[in-house]
Amino acid sequence: MSDPAVRSCARCDKPMDPAYRPFCSKRCADIDLQKWLTGAYAIPGTGTEDDSEGDEAEER
Numbered sequence: 539m540s541d542p543a544v545r546s547c548a549r550c551d552k553p554m555d556p557a558y559r560p561f562c563s564k565r566c567a568d569i570d571l572q573k574w575l576t577g578a579y580a581i582p583g584t585g586t587e588d589d590s591e592g593d594e595a596e597e598r
């Protein structure tokens with residue numbers, strides 16, 4: 539009997555935990571979240587702070 543309410547983790551196909559849906563655990567949720575974050579922030583906002591360029595080098 540397959541309960542339609544019980545779904546599998548979006549990442550590893552383990553039984554989904556309602557607390558972390560659609561994942562089976564915080565770990566899988568974190569992994570997926572990080573994937574999104576790193577994807578969104580993979581390229582830092584460069585070019586908008588040209589003025590501060592060189593500050594770090596001079597500080598040394």
Ligand SMILES: [Zn+2]
Pocket residue numbers: 547548549550551552561562563566
């Ligand atoms: Zn999982």
